Amino acid sequence: MAGPDLRLSAAVGLGKLVGSASRRLRLGGGTTLPGDVARAIDPRVLAKLAASLTGGTVLVTGTNGKTSTAAMLRAIAGTAGWRAGGNPSGSNLVFGLTAATLDRADRHCRVPLDWMILEVDELSAPQAVAEIQPRGLVVLNAFRDQLDRSFEVEQIASRLESAVNRLPPTSFWVGNADDPRVALIGAEPGSRSHRSRILFGLDDPSAARAGLPVVADARDCPRCRGELEFTTVYYAHCGEYACPNCGFTRPAPAVRATQIQLFGLDSLQLRMVDAAGLGTSISVPLGGVFNAANAAAAFATATAMGATGAQVNSALATFQPAFGRSQLATWKGARVRLMLAKNPAGMGENLASLATLDASPVVAIALNDGIADGRDISWIWDVDLEGLARARRLTIVASGTRTRDLVLRLAYAGFEPDRIRVCPEPGAALDALAEMATPGVPAPALLTYTAMLNWQRQLVRSGASQPFREAV
Amino acid sequence: MSSTRLVLGWLYPREMNLYGDRGNVLALTHRAERRGLHLEVVMIGLEAEAASLIPACSGFFIGGGQDLDQVTVAEDLVGRKGPSLTTAISKGAPLLGVCAGFQLLGSHYLTQEGTSIPGLGLLPMHTVAGSERLVGNLLVEADPGLGLRAPLLVGFENHSGRTELAPGVTPLGRVVRGGGNTGHSGFEGAWCGNVLGTYLHGPLLPKNPQLADWWLGAALACAGEDPELAELDDSLEEAARVEAIARTMHPDRAPRLRLLGRGLGPRGAG
Ligand SMILES: [Zn+2]
Numbered sequence: 001m002a003g004p005d006l007r008l009s010a011a012v013g014l015g016k017l018v019g020s021a022s023r024r025l026r027l028g029g030g031t032t033l034p035g036d037v038a039r040a041i042d043p044r045v046l047a048k049l050a051a052s053l054t055g056g057t058v059l060v061t062g063t064n065g066k067t068s069t070a071a072m073l074r075a076i077a078g079t080a081g082w083r084a085g086g087n088p089s090g091s092n093l094v095f096g097l098t099a100a101t102l103d104r105a106d107r108h109c110r111v112p113l114d115w116m117i118l119e120v121d122e123l124s125a126p127q128a129v130a131e132i133q134p135r136g137l138v139v140l141n142a143f144r145d146q147l148d149r150s151f152e153v154e155q156i157a158s159r160l161e162s163a164v165n166r167l168p169p170t171s172f173w174v175g176n177a178d179d180p181r182v183a184l185i186g187a188e189p190g191s192r193s194h195r196s197r198i199l200f201g202l203d204d205p206s207a208a209r210a211g212l213p214v215v216a217d218a219r220d221c222p223r224c225r226g227e228l229e230f231t232t233v234y235y236a237h238c239g240e241y242a243c244p245n246c247g248f249t250r251p252a253p254a255v256r257a258t259q260i261q262l263f264g265l266d267s268l269q270l271r272m273v274d275a276a277g278l279g280t281s282i283s284v285p286l287g288g289v290f291n292a293a294n295a296a297a298a299f300a301t302a303t304a305m306g307a308t309g310a311q312v313n314s315a316l317a318t319f320q321p322a323f324g325r326s327q328l329a330t331w332k333g334a335r336v337r338l339m340l341a342k343n344p345a346g347m348g349e350n351l352a353s354l355a356t357l358d359a360s361p362v363v364a365i366a367l368n369d370g371i372a373d374g375r376d377i378s379w380i381w382d383v384d385l386e387g388l389a390r391a392r393r394l395t396i397v398a399s400g401t402r403t404r405d406l407v408l409r410l411a412y413a414g415f416e417p418d419r420i421r422v423c424p425e426p427g428a429a430l431d432a433l434a435e436m437a438t439p440g441v442p443a444p445a446l447l448t449y450t451a452m453l454n455w456q457r458q459l460v461r462s463g464a465s466q467p468f469r470e471a472v
Numbered sequence: 473m474s475s476t477r478l479v480l481g482w483l484y485p486r487e488m489n490l491y492g493d494r495g496n497v498l499a500l501t502h503r504a505e506r507r508g509l510h511l512e513v514v515m516i517g518l519e520a521e522a523a524s525l526i527p528a529c530s531g532f533f534i535g536g537g538q539d540l541d542q543v544t545v546a547e548d549l550v551g552r553k554g555p556s557l558t559t560a561i562s563k564g565a566p567l568l569g570v571c572a573g574f575q576l577l578g579s580h581y582l583t584q585e586g587t588s589i590p591g592l593g594l595l596p597m598h599t600v601a602g603s604e605r606l607v608g609n610l611l612v613e614a615d616p617g618l619g620l621r622a623p624l625l626v627g628f629e630n631h632s633g634r635t636e637l638a639p640g641v642t643p644l645g646r647v648v649r650g651g652g653n654t655g656h657s658g659f660e661g662a663w664c665g666n667v668l669g670t671y672l673h674g675p676l677l678p679k680n681p682q683l684a685d686w687w688l689g690a691a692l693a694c695a696g697e698d699p700e701l702a703e704l705d706d707s708l709e710e711a712a713r714v715e716a717i718a719r720t721m722h723p724d725r726a727p728r729l730r731l732l733g734r735g736l737g738p739r740g741a742g
Binding site: 153154219220225227369375376377378379380381382401402403404405407408409411412 | 630673
């Protein structure tokens with residue numbers, strides 16, 4: 001009975017072989033193919049490998065912020081002296097999680113690490129939880145994203161809920177109190193998901209917005225469908241809310257981010273206060289309220305894993321942003337800031353930051369409609385480009401495979417033709433940015449997912465930027 | 473400058489606004505404004521008092537929604553607002569329905585569980601929940617009866633409902649690429665007089681401005697005004713439409729948009 005697990009050894013051995021061959025032949029697909037093969041040989045390979053970790057697995061899910069939050073957690077793990085792995089490539093379906101775990105397995109089919117910190121796609125989260133039986137799960141938010149794939153926000157939310165319900169009894173989960181749909185998960189006192197949840201939230205009205213965005217996903221009460229009253233909105237539909245109809249209100253978070261200070265798009269500071277009332281000041285080299293929420297989630301999770309506040313602060317102070325999250329590059333002498341804006345919430349947050357926190361007279365937006373972006377680009381009509389047009393005198397460089405749809409949207413939003421530059425290709429768009437940028441002020445570029453890949457490629461090809469790698 | 477005032481009744485803007493439907497309302501307002509017409513937008517939601525706003529409207533729009541919302545909306549739409557809406561439409565007020573809003577124009581929607589959700593019954597058709605969703609870019613050759621100058625309509629569809637038209641109902645057009653009403657009938661949408669429904673979002677009206685003008689013309693006629701609309705410079709709309717057609721026909725081709733010109737020149741589409 002206790003003999004070697006031959007199926008597992010075959011899965012691990014052959015999976016690794018395929019991985020190294022595909023890397024050697026530069027075939028690409030190295031982030032999922034080993035997972036495909038290994039799972040075909042032993043469907044339980046991920047479950048078995050995960051069970052060999054000394055600490056366990058922490059899964060990070062939710063529509064926006066999972067890559068940044070998972071990267072923060074890995075950085076903290078390093079500072080705390082733990083051995084931690086992950087899937088920084090962002091390959092976050094079950095095959096990608098399998099490949100990432102397999103990659104760290106030794107020849108005894110064990111993963112000689114303390115933690116695997118894996119971001120997982122929202123729709124795959126229930127399956128990942130069922131297989132991995134993680135030690136912790138982080139649920140960040142539920143926004144509209146790629147509706148052609150995940151169809152509806154409610155469907156995303158119910159998957160998140162089902163992931164929480166599949167957690168083993170001894171595990172914890174970290175949830176966002178500011179997102180009403182996430183806060184409804186485990187709201188029932190006495191339920192298992194209630195006992196195991198640790199809520200985080202922002203708690204500083206000075207960092208709040210004027211109100212909900214023009215199209216918000218969760219302005220309705222997730223419990224009774226009545227209209228929620230928001231007294232504070234921090235980002236998207238996240239803030240302090242109450243339902244006058246059924247009495248559902250924002251639950252008090254155990255871990256709160258107070259004294260939030262935003263320094264443009266470059267950095268932020270906040271003071272985390274835990275359930276015992278202990279405070280820790282934290283600086284993060286990332287801008288925007290949204291990243292304050294990611295840092296709060298990372299703090300809540302890391303302390304549940306056993307890290308100290310000081311370790312969190314020291315790790316985040318020198319944190320390297322994840323792929324395309326506020327990455328600076330130089331193009332023809334001008335500074336360019338690449339920002340991922342892959343869905344209405346992400347784009348809305350970036351636009352709000354640009355309107356208030358940034359000084360560049362020119363901004364590029366690249367809209368692609370590849371499979372990884374979501375083929376449907378209707379969402380650009382839901383984001384508040386009108387607000388940006390009103391806020392500042394700006395020129396927009398329009399780019400991407402759906403440049404003309406974007407130009408039409410900009411024209412409707414109030415950008416006059418002389419404030420729109422049409423540059424479908426990344427190189428031309430970068431040229432236009434460089435030409436109009438103010439010296440010393442990075443010109444922001446908001447890019448959908450495959451547009452980000454194309455721009456990175458363009459920068460590398462021209463020697464303007466090193467291939468981007470996350471420090472693991 | 474005309475002092476004509478039109479009123480657009482936007483039905484359930486909170487519940488039925490899933491796929492950029494706000495863009496449809498923006499298109500109507502902008503195209504009216506550019507012609508010196510004043511189009512006021514009135515939100516008609518689930519509130520009991522909202523039904524009283526209907527008689528003053530010169531036309532209506534209803535967008536797409538989540539399944540969850542569709543049931544609540546259908547009850548309110550058919551029960552509480554049905555009579556006054558039907559009266560307004562019989563007087564010539566145009567009604568445009570997109571996606572779930574299109575399905576609500578038929579007699580009923582039969583869900584996967586076998587429940588029948590009633591519709592307004594303005595178009596002789598009904599919808600049955602399908603097992604797989606029809607998702608993707610959709611290209612439609614518009615019905616000649618609509619008299620559109622450039623009769624190719626383009627947008628995105630994302631629906632599990634299969635809409636069956638009763639014999640004799642005029643579809644909005646023939647499917648060139650995509651699923652359309654059922655995925656196999658070759659038809660997309662339906663229209664009859666001043667009622668028009670379609671699965672095309674994207675949103676529909678900014679890139680298919682002729683349909684926006686169809687709505688505005690009908691609303692003017694309903695308001696007792698001259699339905700003749702001044703020509704507009706549609707070069708940006710046209711460029712977006714041609715680009716979308718190119719992406720529909722060749723979704724995986726690397727972007728080669730030079731075809732569409734580089735500047736913001738007239739018509740753009742070379
Ligand atoms: Zn409620």
